[in-house]
Amino acid sequence: MLKNIGELAQELGIVLLGVSEPKHLKKEKSKLKIWLDSKYQGEMSYLEKPNLCDPEFLLPEVKSIISFAVPYKKRERIYRKGYGQVACYAFGEDYHLALPRIAKKLVEGLDGKYKVYSDAVALLERPLARNAGLGFIGKNTLLIRPGVGSYFLLGEILTDQEIEPTTNIFKGCGACSRCLRSCPTGAIVEPYSIDARKCISYLTIEKGGFLSVEERSMIGEWVFGCDICQEVCPFNHGVGDEEASIKLEEILSIRSNREFDNKFGHTSFSRARRSGLLRNAIYVAVNQEFEEILPIVELLAESDESPIVRLSAIWAAKKFRSKHCFLEKALRDEKISSFVDASGLLES
Template identity: 35%
Template structure:
């Protein structure tokens, strides 16, 4: 998704080109397109402080590339501007999320992960956008990203006018809330930049107050080590026992801070067919999910972000949710069927879940 970086072509009306880029982006399915410069000094300082505090947990890749994340021209030499795009992913009935969260027999999957994995789709669309630009400008330097490289995508999107940073650290948009994916096209074209928008969180702290594990340790500051999305997706080791009861029935990601955000009353349903929920994973029974073989897991999550957890991680997560479910013989039987699983990680969480079920039944 990259091209060599020749000198920017001369004789181009860049203001007109920027308008064309927005129009082409809309034709490619992006709900908004903005353009930012590459100055991220304040965000770099914030990133370094966050890393120094250890809030990234085991996500070593957050520190691995140094300041390339906050200096686009060091990641892609010659970069002058970043074309930032967003694409809505909200299901048609986002209210169903609350119904699933309130039913401890069901497994909750973050709404972004219910459809096709967005990474390849957005990069493919950005590549097409680059090709349309090149048809006007001739060869130019660019590189496309969608959460696929060390990029401060939320900061760049903010600077490009796509929204403001909410207290939960997610990007918020007045017309679309926060249920959207981001992508970037780094370019050496000296395009006119957009103005950032003002913030509109005010005194609201609903996202901070609702977080099950209190991972939002202060406004605009997230301790990933406590975040359920990190624990169920990024973390490969055992989930800390003290956090397991707080996870509830969330088996892949968490949306609580988005679900309570007043701005998400304006969230727009996805228009991209590939983002439509697959295999009824938005409201499936935990005991059925826990019974999946590895072959079933791979088949039913093909092309989906859920694959990122891996099969062992999936069983670990579902075991925790079963431990948090009300006592039932069906749940105990499902857990006992995995008690001798080859994976020590799975066995540990199954044992914990069985102990929780025994405790709820009142057994010594």
């Protein structure tokens, strides 16, 4: 069966495809439990639903799981004032839309029951992909395929059809520990384990509300995601020709949720929403001491519709020694004043 869909898979942009049996996940489930008991998931409570990591719960008749990988372009990383860094996967269409569509095309017309997933539930996608022979799990916790690297996204097709499992043995990381040494926030707390609460990817994409003052500086120049532990990995070769950054001004000039949806609604940025992306861009401007952005920050501080954006902008305006004091007006605004305690404004 894999042979039959192999050609179509290639046409659909899939680079790796393999099959595993659902029963081989016991060890990983207990590791997930330890991870959750350590509270490493932060606010990602959707990972706390143990049933959802169970293929048999998602499809009771499941006999085989097809794992597949779709690559994305590696881009050039140039750090410069006025620009925010963006994880390479975030350019182009949101993979939460693209991968399920690709999977559905792959199984179109085949006999049997199929359910497709990509990043939607706590299904252990990396252990599943490793079991199907797609690669090995690196110390940075990512799935790596020698010769390909780790710049790909994973999806799964659960089916009631019995398909011959595929296997592959890879040597793994060996003595390398570059990712552990390079992570700027110490989020890789030990090999193969990430405390998401310290990870820039979590802070910039998943964590809602305000970041604490410490977290604001932890994100450095990243406005969305983080690729450092992939960039330093010797399995990821080559450099892309396009840049992986975005002008802070471009983000901070988005005036409304509607404008944001028109511009970024179909991309991965939509996960952070307008308030999250603008919040991050404001913190990055402060981290870069990019004072030239002050006039735009002042506009946001004066009247932005989102309490998160407005109060973050007031915090930044204060950091940039703006001549105006926006806090008094904000305190008089009922919709904004209840957020002031959490905003970090009273701390510094």
